[in-house]
Amino acid sequence: MNPRADTLTTAPGGRHALRMERRIGHPPERVWAALTRPELLKHWFPSEAGGREPTDVEAPRLYACTWGDDQLRWEVAPDPETGGSLLTLVHTFDDRFGAPSFGAGWHLCVSALGELLDGVAEPARPRDTGELHEAYLEQFDLGGGEITADGTVRFERQLVRPADAVWAAFTEGDEVLKGSEAPEGLVADGVLAGVVTEVRVPELVAYEVAGGGEVRIRLAPGTGYGARLLLTHRGSGDPTAARAAWHARVERLAGRLLEFSRAGWPPGPPC
Template sequence: MNMNPHDDSVTTTDGRTALRMERRLAHPPETVWAAITDPAALGHWFPSEVTVELTPGGKMGFHFPGDSGPGMTGTVTDVDKPRLFAFTWGTDHLSWSITPDGDGSLLTLVHTFGDRAGAASFASGWHLCISALSRLLDGNPVDAGPDAGELHESYAERFGLGRGTVETVDGGKRIRFERQLVRPAETVWAALSAGIEPVAGLPVPEGFTTDRAPAGPVTEVRAPTSLTYVWRSEGTVRWELREGTGHGARLFLTQTGPEDPENFDTDAALAAWQTRIERLAKGLLTA
């Protein structure tokens, strides 16, 4: 079975991101169809327990084992046995298409969602799920264990999710990064502070800085979720760690500065921060 993550892609249009994953399975379409529509089979490889009324407009329910809440709901949007099964899951849409491929099948998933920064989490999760589906169809043990982070990071690199943006704001420019990480906020904070807890009015620990943002004093700190400091007298740098996709903390980093490129070289700052964040993400794999 081809499970090369480099065959996968994401596209974003009008704020909605579509993740496309294509895999060859060594089983005919009818066999694959049963495995992706029968709740008993889904329970072995899909990320949640599923109930489904297998008809367009039918109701779906998603419930994670051990979760005492009501679970999530969805609606079947397409049923064309054994070629197409599609449904909503909350605000997301998932389309599973099956085409004959020699003596096997080509399974294509298109997952459409609103959180582009979460694309690596979704891709790594589906990668593992479809691998489990393949093993189930082959009659092999299904559980391969969770991703320790390496698969997530390979998708983040593949999809270019480490890039920042530059925005024009009142009085100047703002650099912004949003990056899903693979460890919780407490672990990320420990990696950034390296044992030197930030204190308002004191110098910033080196882990929160780059050479493109000469650091002034800390102005606000709420460990382990946020830190703000002045750089020179032109602007601020702010780190925030919020909830993400469930893989770890979501990092939001912003740097504000003057509009004058001689005093705020945004291209150089973008490159410096991307290098810093990628070094952090790589280091977290062993944390």
């Protein structure tokens, strides 16, 4: 089924739920085995998070479990159109901005599950998933940033490359020095940047802006294989204009990071 039909919704307790449904060309009993038998799980199920603890099991229809701090709910139903199965996953988690990584990872993992049942000895795992990640980010509308109650422009975005690669792309190779003017690459169009007030390569840079404001750009640990961008711009005269300018700058950064993947930058697998 088309990943464009996958959804991200709000779950109870302020959590978030990713839902996807896929057709698997095998009967429910075989899909159930792939979901529950360790010797099959190891070929397709991701292992980065904590172990699974079952919370609701109704063979061969339902398998729900914890996964670290998250919840997974797998449902298997006969598919009358194909004679195979309809596999539905609901993944409930706290990290809304990690949803594109989860979506891309699960899409590939479930594809690997299908290949396993098709008889592929070692299901293929794509070398890079950056474009799939960015497609999910756009689909879930997570790239536009926000204006907080005090007028601060804020962006949080999961990126597809580690912090050192992001820093190189963002700064465009320029050195960032405390007390010097902020490099052009770190400044959105129309922002009147001043001097750098704080820098920790490749994690943090802060600089003054006209009118007594400040821009802070932090690269924190993220989900899977990339850094998490946390950007704030406070003190701008027109937050709406600043938000639009930073949106354009962050999109250019994301596009540059995808170019890294096409050039062979080594990513970490999401699944």
